[in-house]
């Protein structure tokens with residue numbers, strides 16, 4: 001097969017056909033490298049110095065196309081200039097996000113302080129206490145158009161619009177209300193839980209629309225804001241509750257994108273053991289699921305057999321044991337996930353989450369070399 | 385006659401109004417505070433077991449714990465009056481560098497549900513802060529939570545610091561990446577895969593019947 005361009009390769013895979021080789025990705029909202037590893041990757045790739053960080057305060061701050069070029073990945077990214085769920089330094093030096101929610105710093109990261117809605121007694125507080133972001137404010141999307149256009153016209157890479165805000169309806173509601181209180185609302189105060197979820201979704205839908213208006217004609221894929229509905233061993237909430245609150249929110253976000261241009265692929269990030277929700281995600285119009293976290297509770301072969309014709313998967317490379325392990329273990333992980341997920345297309349190889357400081361730069365380089373070597377179609381399943 | 389089985393059922397269902405009013409009624413009728421407490425801890429025991437089995441999820445477990453907490457506000461003065469004390473004190477926290485706390489909070493709730501006084505140190509807790517809390521509160525058990533492979537080694541550092549301080553407190557660990565093998569390797573005294581089992585684990589240590 002003649003070599004495809006990156007854009008063709010990813011589009012082919014996401015159309016559930018086999019491209020020339022398995023596409024690869026690094027640098028998205030939930031699958032970049034943490035800053036510590038970035039700084040160690042540069043010398044390992046013989047690159048002179050870092051690029052300017054694209055944001056501050058986070059533990060993932062660099063978007064460096066030179067790194068992606070040298071690793072040979074197929075996707076390139078556009079990102080919002082600001083994102084409401086990423087806190088910035090306020091006037092008093094404290095951290096505050098775009099909803100007015102204060103955050104605590106815990107270098108190199110941060111976590112929400114007591115939710116501004118934590119002690120709210122009724123739904124009126126949702127409008128009163130939160131400064132809902134104005135999606136028409138150009139600050140969210142400044143620079144998006146120029147970069148998207150440059151990537152679309154000047155490269156043959158697959159253009160991905162990074163999450164317009166890191167947290168989706170469930171996690172944003174948890175930030176604002178306090179995670180436990182919001183989970184309790186879901187069970188015992190459905191009116192509050194529904195009103196807050198809907199209001200957060202309105203806000204995110206507005207931002208997605210602004211993102212599309214800014215650069216949508218050049219996007220190949222959009223990442224929806226991340227929402228972790230699952231845990232290590234199963235779902236955090238019952239499928240019924242997911243369907244009640246969050247599936248409708250996903251449907252709204254997806255249809256905003258598909259109405260703008262149906263060809264744009266939609267990716268959703270949800271960690272943990274999410275198998276029981278995959279049917280609903282496909283049904284809601286999600287095209288690509290990240291990360292399909294490799295866990296004992298997830299039978300990846302069975303997931304591929306059951307949902308592989310309706311969903312594509314991005315990720316699946318274990319960052320807990322395999323990537324911090326030996327180079328041989330990294331190569332074995334790449335071969336295993338390729339054999340499980342790549343047949344028939346529908347798989348983009350990528351890490352399951354941001355690659356952490358416990359991973360050697362050589363291992364990351366080895367991962368993408370292995371993907372290129374063992375990801376040639378037709379896939380030959382490794383003999384154990 | 386206030387029905388303690390109904391109280392158990394109300395706590396299990398997370399029905400805090402019913403749980404509180406049944407507690408008030410039972411007290412008014414002169415039911416022994418210990419019996420009322422037992423009805424609630426038994427509810428939390430079965431909530432924990434159903435959670436471990438995957439029959440219920442985090443929201444249902446949280447509202448059950450809340451129902452017990454609110455009913456306990458009514459019951460506590462009578463417990464004190466009758467000389468009923470928490471069976472023990474435990475200290476819990478998420479280790480330094482780690483900010484995940486949903487799982488740790490569930491464990492803390494289940495321990496409270498087993499009538500254990502819990503001192504929750506929060507997230508990103510330094511080894512020294514654990515040592516200080518153990519000196520101050522003299523718990524029988526310390527729980528360490530970690531959700532990241534990069535913060536798991538901090539569990540060992542914390543255990544070493546606790547032992548270096550001369551404490552022989554029981555140390556139990558948990559969190560998504562933790563395995564029983566790891567617990568053994570770093571000389572923890574116990575491990576539990578989920579909040580329901582964490583409550584059973586501490587009951588074993590205390591030799592409290594379930």
Ligand code: B12
Nearest residue numbers: 228271483484485486487527529532533558559560578579
């Ligand atoms: C929700 C979540 C978050 C939320 C946390 C919100 C909060 N307030 O806690 C947010 C979005 C903030 C987050 C952030 C990050 N996360 Co996170 N997160 C998760 C997720 C999806 C679920 C965790 C959870 O809440 N589970 C629900 C509870 C109920 O379950 P649990 O925590 O496992 O707890 C149960 C048991 O483990 C046990 N238990 C827990 N503690 C204890 C303690 C004792 C004493 C005992 C006995 C038992 C016990 O009982 C609990 C109840 O049953 C996991 C996925 C996963 N596989 O677990 C990733 C995950 C843990 N996160 C991950 C990562 C990488 C991160 C980040 C580092 C990402 C980044 N920016 O680089 C940051 C962390 C920053 C930091 N320094 O901590 C990775 C870790 C990979 C690794 N190398 O270890 C995971 C596995 C996701 C993945 N796809 O790989 N995360």
